[in-house]
Amino acid sequence: MEALFTSTAVVALAEMGDKTQLLSLLLAAKFRNKSAIVMGILLATLLNHAASAWLGAWLAGFINSSLGQWLLAGSFILVGLWLLVPDKEDAVSSRFDAYGPFLVSLVLFFLAEIGDKTQVATVLLAAEYQSVFWVTMGTTLGMLFANVPVVYLGARLMEKIPLNVTRVIASVLFILMGIMTLL
Secondary structure, three states: OOOHHHHHHHHHHOOOHHHHHHHHHHHHHHHOOOOHHHHHHHHHHHHHHHHHHHHHHHHHOOOOOHHHHHHHHHHHHHHHHHHOOOOOOOOOOOOOHHHHHHHHHHHHHHHHHOOOOHHHHHHHHHHOOOHHHHHHHHHHHHHHHHHHHHHHHHHHHHOOOHHHHHHHHHHHHHHHHHHHHHH
């Protein structure tokens, strides 16, 4: 259960101010069907994070040595530092709007997560906990906790969340996980 709770908390915090959260805001402004947006986010995240967690669990078989532990710990610390760098909003083309909110959300979220901080975090968490299922569930819940309120409450919510504070908290959590991995 530790894998579930840690994955949920870390990704929910790491997602604050992330480009996919900004994408949620944009999709909510473009489409009225909020449930379809949320379902697209859910499926895209499940697919992306399941593949990432599988990769992390597979890599864990190679990092059981002390060198592997140092690499894993260093990766957690690097992601922690990376979280301090705010994302920039990517321009989203409106040429796909005709495909509807579910398909547009699914495709854009899946693509936006490739190489994103939360995808890298999912790989690292799965390597640490060696649990594809619980890490996938946790990181997916974290994504939903961070993005669903944005879809439904939009800009009003984004104005009230101190993004810099959440970035620092998420950064500290990753750095602490790196240190704990070494210990």
